[in-house]
Amino acid sequence: MNVSNSKHVLLITGLSGAGKTTALKTLEDIGWETVDNFPIRLVEGLLNTPPSSSRGDGDPPLALGFDSRTRGFEPDKLINRIKKLQANKNYHISTLYLDCGGGELERRYGETRRRHPLALDRPAKDGIALERSQFEPFRRWADHVIDTSSLSASDLQGQIREEFSLQDTDITTVTITSFGFSRGLPNNIDLLFDVRFLSNPFWDANLKLLTGLDEPVAEYISKDPAYAEALQKFDDMISFLLPKYIKAGKAYVNIGIGCTGGRHRSVHVAEVLSKSLHDQGFSPTVLHRNLASRPMEALETMQDLNGNKGI
Known part of the structure; x- marks a missing residue:
């Protein structure tokens, strides 16, 4: 209008x-x-x-x-x-x-x-x-x-x-939250993506204290054989669903990206998906719930998929 x-x-x-x-x-x-x-x-x-x-x-x-x-x-x-x-x-x-x-x-x-x-x-x-x-x-x-x-x-x-409508862009507020499963699920999540199947930088001594915002961590994660296909499927699903939510009048859409500790894989994937949505004309807000949390080996060992330190 x-x-x-x-x-x-x-x-x-x-x-x-x-x-x-x-x-x-x-x-x-x-x-x-x-x-x-x-x-x-x-x-x-x-x-x-x-x-x-x-x-x-x-x-x-x-x-x-x-x-x-x-x-x-x-x-x-x-x-x-x-x-x-x-x-x-x-x-x-x-x-x-x-x-x-x-x-x-x-x-x-x-x-x-x-x-x-x-x-x-x-x-x-x-x-x-x-x-x-x-x-x-x-x-x-x-x-x-x-x-x-x-x-x-x-x-x-x-x-x-x-x-x-008063604006030409989307009227639904989109929030992407990265988090660690070991520290509990966020509230009010509409779409949840579990990225614990990706290679875990925590087990690399040179990357352990870095986060998903750092380039070496991003490069490490992106080398996982499943990475490219998984990210494309995540992006396709979100891109398909958001217009449906907007048409249905849903005021808020909360997307959760979870890994084990919430400091590496989920942070990186949340940033990548956010950039993709920006490129499509959306304006998502990105929250990294556990980015400042202290790395804990016990949690990583217990919560990684299959209990395998190699992932």
């Missing part, structure tokens, strides 16, 4: 149960400031309020959600007020309408056991019909219309991210 120098404001409305809450939460995840059920008559005051100094992203675009429960809800008056706001060149105001079939909305209300806001003492279908008639002017007038009848929450998140 191309945001001009004007303050970008997206007004989100639609039928109750069609996905407004999901849309607002998704926009917040990708950098928008969001407010739900804010009285439209107060929007100008909100737009003139400086952004919070605690935000590090300057003045983000604003998404406002409103529906039949919003104070002062009168469709014709709301449209006229929005048109006046659109005449102000300091703002770029667009509208998103979320629609959904009546049968699907009835099913959703049946599953959640919530009452429709316009049918507190009547069947949900009566409230849906009334609300649809009230919102018809908005649907005809909206800049964007998304019908969520056949969409899951994940599908809707994907459409919102695709249409309203």
